[in-house]
Amino acid sequence: MNVPTASRLNRYFTVFLRWVLIAAVVFALTIFTGTYIRDNILRKVYTASAQIQIRAGSDMPLTAPLSPTPSPFQADIETMQSPDFLLPIITDLGLDKTWAKKINAADSDELPDVDALTHMSKILKLDVKRGTDIIEITASSDEPEEAADIANAIADNYKTLRDGEADHPLQESPVLILTRAEPPTEPSKPNKSFDFNVMIVGATLLSIVAASFTEVILMLTRASERTDN
Numbered sequence: 001m002n003v004p005t006a007s008r009l010n011r012y013f014t015v016f017l018r019w020v021l022i023a024a025v026v027f028a029l030t031i032f033t034g035t036y037i038r039d040n041i042l043r044k045v046y047t048a049s050a051q052i053q054i055r056a057g058s059d060m061p062l063t064a065p066l067s068p069t070p071s072p073f074q075a076d077i078e079t080m081q082s083p084d085f086l087l088p089i090i091t092d093l094g095l096d097k098t099w100a101k102k103i104n105a106a107d108s109d110e111l112p113d114v115d116a117l118t119h120m121s122k123i124l125k126l127d128v129k130r131g132t133d134i135i136e137i138t139a140s141s142d143e144p145e146e147a148a149d150i151a152n153a154i155a156d157n158y159k160t161l162r163d164g165e166a167d168h169p170l171q172e173s174p175v176l177i178l179t180r181a182e183p184p185t186e187p188s189k190p191n192k193s194f195d196f197n198v199m200i201v202g203a204t205l206l207s208i209v210a211a212s213f214t215e216v217i218l219m220l221t222r223a224s225e226r227t228d229n
Contacts, residue, residue, distance in 0.1 A: 015215065023211035030203035038190050038199075045189040048147040048181035049138040050155040051129075055174050073135060077126045080137070080158055083117055086124075089153045090116050098146070124150070134178065144183035151181035 054073055079085055090096050090113075099119055100111040111119070123140040139150035159175040 018218075019211045019215055022214050023207040026210040027203045027207035030206050031199055034199040034203070042190050044142060044187040045140050046142065046144040046147045046184045047138055047140045047188040048144070048151050048184055049136050049179075050151040050181040051134055051136050051178040052155050052158065053176040053178050054133050054135065055172065055176060073128050073133070076135060076158070077128075079161070080126060080154055081121070081124070083113070085157065085161070086117060086120055086154075087113060089150070089157055090120065093146075093149055093153060095120075095146075095150075102142075120150075123147075124154075137181075139181070140188070144185070148181040148183045155180070 054076055096111045096113075096116050097109060099116060100108055103111060103115065103119065125138040125140075127136045127138070128134070129136060137151045137154050139147045139154075141147040141150070155177050159173065159177060162175045163173050165174075
């Protein structure tokens with residue numbers, strides 16, 4: 001017995017609407033859940049950067065001011081990463097006390113020096129901009145102001161250190177602070193625009209799979225019921 005064309009079209013239309021409805025619900029739930037997790041559960045990380053210039057007239061063994069390799073500035077970077085340089089900054093900013101509340105330090109009010117330096121090494125990044133005599137100091141934190149304070153303190157203290165090494169008080173400073181770090185207004189992690197695009201793609205794929213799987217299950221169920229009857 002032939003099924004009327006109108007009845008067949010209505011059946012297809014019903015299946016299509018059900019498929020679209022299931023896909024839309026799964027898509028919306030996925031986007032909502034992903035957005036909630038990103039904004040309320042995932043740890044936010046803020047980054048702030050300051051830039052300093054190592055002048056060619058300093059007493060560094062700078063043979064090529066615009067060298068594409070960071071090796072002429074290795075001594076500068078090693079100094080800024082050294083415990084003797086970083087520990088006073090950690091103390092002055094009260095980071096040993098702040099970090100003790102965030103890191104399990106055996107009920108201590110202050111984070112031990114070795115732990116504080118280890119944490120600093122994880123959140124501090126020093127990069128020589130390729131082809132220049134500029135060092136970028138980047139600090140990361142879950143607090144925007146803390147990230148900016150760390151980057152600026154390292155820039156300021158290193159300038160003070162190098163100025164104190166000058167042979168003459170009127171000698172041009174070997175270190176110039178080009179830009180100071182500002183507290184960021186948006187976290188660098190998670191990246192909202194990137195994460196949202198990923199969520200869109202993931203939600204689309206998941207909704208298609210979920211709707212198709214549900215429709216297949218319904219078709220198999222109906223076929224089984226007809227067989228039993």
